Amino acid sequence: xxxxxxxxxxxxxxxxxxxxxxxxxxxxxxxxxxxxxxxxxxxxxxxxxxxxxxxxxxxxxxxxxxxxxxxxxxxxxxxxxxxxxxx
Amino acid sequence: xxxxxxxxxxxxxxxxxxxxxxxxxxxxxxxxxxxxxxxxxxxxxxxxxxxxxxxxxxxxxxxxxxxxxxxxxxxxxxxxxxxxxxxxxxxx
Numbered sequence: 001x002x003x004x005x006x007x008x009x010x011x012x013x014x015x016x017x018x019x020x021x022x023x024x025x026x027x028x029x030x031x032x033x034x035x036x037x038x039x040x041x042x043x044x045x046x047x048x049x050x051x052x053x054x055x056x057x058x059x060x061x062x063x064x065x066x067x068x069x070x071x072x073x074x075x076x077x078x079x080x081x082x083x084x085x086x087x
Numbered sequence: 088x089x090x091x092x093x094x095x096x097x098x099x100x101x102x103x104x105x106x107x108x109x110x111x112x113x114x115x116x117x118x119x120x121x122x123x124x125x126x127x128x129x130x131x132x133x134x135x136x137x138x139x140x141x142x143x144x145x146x147x148x149x150x151x152x153x154x155x156x157x158x159x160x161x162x163x164x165x166x167x168x169x170x171x172x173x174x175x176x177x178x179x
Contacts, residue, residue, distance in 0.1 A: 032143060036139045039135070040135055043135045044154055047154070048154065048156045055157055055158045057154065058156055059153075060153070060154055060155070061151075061152070061153035061154075062152055063150050063153070066146075067147075
């Protein structure tokens with residue numbers, strides 16, 4: 001359903017260890033995105049918890065000049081969607 | 088002056104709990120200790136997000152970061168010299 005949305009360039013599902021388990025992108029892009037974003041999400045999550053240990057990250061949205069990366073973390077995995085913001 | 092007006096507009100927006108402006112060294116416009124904590128942590132996170140974006144594509148750059156948590160939403164708008172941080176209660 002997400003893949004059919006206009007502007008979506010890629011979807012990656014990453015498990016808790018940062019290993020991609022499903023992807024619509026090519027292998028090397030997937031591995032690169034998954035690794036870097038996994039680190040960023042861990043950092044975002046610990047930032048939220050450092051500010052308030054009872055709080056937790058529910059969503060992360062990284063907008064850049066070329067696209068927008070949305071990350072929905074869950075207990076065991078996270079969903080990464082890369083979208084072209086102009087669409 | 089325009090900057091302060093914009094900041095005031097954001098501060099009076101419904102649901103906004105706080106705004107912080109951080110300069111390039113990580114110093115803030117307010118000196119409350121909670122603010123300093125927020126500013127330091129978010130400054131680091133923004134730097135990490137920016138380098139993530141650049142590692143994926145060196146010609147790209149971070150324009151906005153939105154961190155949603157159970158209790159509230161933190162929006163960070165990085166600029167060349169400053170970071171604008173807005174903390175908002177998402178239910179309002």
